[in-house]
Amino acid sequence: MSHDNLQYIEQLVASGIFRTRDEAMNEAIDLLRHRIESQDTDSEAYESWSARFEEWLAGHGDIEAVAEDDREGIYAGRGE
Numbered sequence: 824m825s826h827d828n829l830q831y832i833e834q835l836v837a838s839g840i841f842r843t844r845d846e847a848m849n850e851a852i853d854l855l856r857h858r859i860e861s862q863d864t865d866s867e868a869y870e871s872w873s874a875r876f877e878e879w880l881a882g883h884g885d886i887e888a889v890a891e892d893d894r895e896g897i898y899a900g901r902g903e
Contacts, residue, residue, distance in 0.1 A: 832847045841847040891897065 832841075832844055835841050835847050836844055841850065891899075
């Protein structure tokens with residue numbers, strides 16, 4: 824742990840936010856665990872959504888239509 828982090832923990836203990844360094848460290852570790860677990864859950868949720876989306880895509884056929892995106896196609900019949 825860096826010197827700055829140790830100083831910060833000492834400040835937290837001195838201010839009364841935590842009773843001991845161990846209590847402060849345990850809180851920090853719990854917060855990190857929660858953050859990591861949340862990221863795993865988010866990743867799993869994305870994987871689930873992605874699989875459902877791919878399944879939905881597979882259930883729809885390819886579109887054979889071609890869009891007329893040239894000037895004549897866009898402005899046809901408008902008096903030009």
